[in-house]
Amino acid sequence: MMTHYPTQDRSFTLTRILAASRHAVFTAWTDPEHLAWFYNPDMPTPTTPIEVDLRVGGTWKQQMIVNDDLSYPTGGIYLEIVPDERLVFRWGAVGGWPELHGENEREAPVVTVQLNDLGTETELVLTVQFSEHLDIEEVQKLMLGGTQEGWGATIDRVKDSTAMTTVTNGRMAGPQIYVFFPGTAREALNFYADVFGGELSLYTYEDFGRSDGPPKAVAHGVLNGVVALAGSDAAEGQTTVRLEGIMLSLLGTAEPTVLHKWFDKLSVDGSVLDPLSPKPWGASDGQVIDRHGLHWLVGYEPAT
Numbered sequence: 001m002m003t004h005y006p007t008q009d010r011s012f013t014l015t016r017i018l019a020a021s022r023h024a025v026f027t028a029w030t031d032p033e034h035l036a037w038f039y040n041p042d043m044p045t046p047t048t049p050i051e052v053d054l055r056v057g058g059t060w061k062q063q064m065i066v067n068d069d070l071s072y073p074t075g076g077i078y079l080e081i082v083p084d085e086r087l088v089f090r091w092g093a094v095g096g097w098p099e100l101h102g103e104n105e106r107e108a109p110v111v112t113v114q115l116n117d118l119g120t121e122t123e124l125v126l127t128v129q130f131s132e133h134l135d136i137e138e139v140q141k142l143m144l145g146g147t148q149e150g151w152g153a154t155i156d157r158v159k160d161s162t163a164m165t166t167v168t169n170g171r172m173a174g175p176q177i178y179v180f181f182p183g184t185a186r187e188a189l190n191f192y193a194d195v196f197g198g199e200l201s202l203y204t205y206e207d208f209g210r211s212d213g214p215p216k217a218v219a220h221g222v223l224n225g226v227v228a229l230a231g232s233d234a235a236e237g238q239t240t241v242r243l244e245g246i247m248l249s250l251l252g253t254a255e256p257t258v259l260h261k262w263f264d265k266l267s268v269d270g271s272v273l274d275p276l277s278p279k280p281w282g283a284s285d286g287q288v289i290d291r292h293g294l295h296w297l298v299g300y301e302p303a304t
Contacts, residue, residue, distance in 0.1 A: 010139050011129040012148045016155055018122045020164040022084040022115040023178065023230075025122045028161035029087055029113060030054050033224075037161040038154065040065055048073075054220075055207035056081060061093050072096040076111065081208040083220040083232070084178075087113040091128070107131045109147075126155055177248060179231035181292065182240040185218035188292040189231060195265040198225020205233075212236045226254065247297040251285065256300045263298045266290045278302075 018025055028034050032050040039045055039062070046063035053059050060075040073096035076089030092098035092108045100108055109130050116123040128151060130139045158164075181188050186202060193200040200223050206215035213219060217233040227250070234240045250259065263276045269291040276286030276298055285299025 009143070010132070010136070011127055012143065012151075013125060013127045014148070014152055014155060015126075016124045016158065017118065018124055018159055018164065019120070020122055020159075021175075022117055022122050023176065024161075024164045025115055025124060025158065026084045026087070028158055028163040030060075031163065031222075034161045034163035035062060037157045038062060038064075041157065043067065046071070051075075054078065054081065054201075055203055056209035058207075059093070060089065061096075064096075074098075077105075079110065079209075081203075081220075082210070083208075085115055107133045124155065124158065126151065177229045177231075179229065179241045179292075179294070180234040180238050181218075181231055183217065183233050184292065185221055185231050185233040189218070189221045189223055189229075191290075191292065192227070192229060193223055193225075195262055196223070196225055196227040198223050198227065200224075205235075210235075241293050243293060243295045247287065247295045250296060250298045252300055256284070256303075259298050259300055263288060263296075266296055266298075 028037065030052060032052050035050050035052070036045065043065040046065055048063040050062040051059065052061075056078055058078050060078070061073050062075055063071060064074045065071040073093040074091070075093050075096075076091045077100065078087070078089050080086060080088035089111055090100065090105065090108050091111045092100040092105075094101045098104070098108045109128050112125075112127045112129070114125040114127075116125065128147065130142065179185075179188070189200055189202065200221065202218050202221045204215060205211070205213040205217050205219040208219045210219055212235040213233060218231075219235075220230070220232050222228075222230045231241075250262065253259070254262070260276060263286055266288045267290075271289045273287040273289065273295075274285075276284060278284045283299055283301050285297060287295065287297055289295045
């Protein structure tokens with residue numbers, strides 16, 4: 001059935017409720033490893049890698065296969081980024097659809113993805129705003145041509161992103177710690193990257209076009225690897241990290257030799273509360289508060 005729109009309507013809004021945290025949903029929209037949900041599920045997965053440059057002015061680009069005869073790049077240019085809360089981008093790609101080359105950029109729609117916290121769920125509110133540079137007849141043609149229906153079908157697939165499924169790469173997914181550091185996020189996240197290895201991505205307040213923190217301070221940082229964590233320099237009004245009554249457990253997450261190595265590195269300029277050593281109950285474990293205030297429990301069961 002054809003959808004009818006008011007004559008002067010230049011936008012539409014879609015809402016979905018997702019059984020996931022805002023962080024997981026934001027990751028689904030911004031991490032290339034978790035963006036495969038955006039592809040057309042009825043066609044083969046493109047071999048062209050997904051590209052994401054997550055900063056204001058940066059681009060997201062991935063190939064869309066519509067049918068056997070039609071494929072093109074799409075994505076967007078980021079206009080606003082508030083981690084785990086809001087994403088605004090000019091929809092399209094250079095050489096793709098919508099076309100973003102030259103003067104075409106000002107005619108491209110602007111998409112806003114707003115994530116609202118509902119406790120154990122997230123409300124995703126997606127708004128597509130068509131340019132004032134387009135004639136209203138052209139806007140109506142785009143709407144009646146299936147743009148709203150297409151976006152509706154697309155965001156129905158967000159729930160299938162590997163950022164929100166219960167099993168990721170054969171392992172149970174768990175909550176990821178996100179730490180607000182007192183201006184030391186760059187140093188701290190590089191420290192954890194040195195301890196655990198993995199790939200570290202850092203974005204500044206300037207990158208995200210934010211003014212609630214120093215331009216060169218870290219607005220969002222993510223360490224992906226065997227041990228994953230994220231954090232930022234605290235914005236105005238945010239409380240910095242202080243762990244009491246909680247430990248971050250690394251029990252059994254690696255071979256004993258690796259766990260001892262991690263423990264030793266975490267201990268440098270930190271405070272060892274309990275050395276990593278055999279315990280009366282048969283396992284080996286230890287506790288350390290590292291130089292940035294995180295309390296770790298590291299250990300393993302005896303070899304059988």
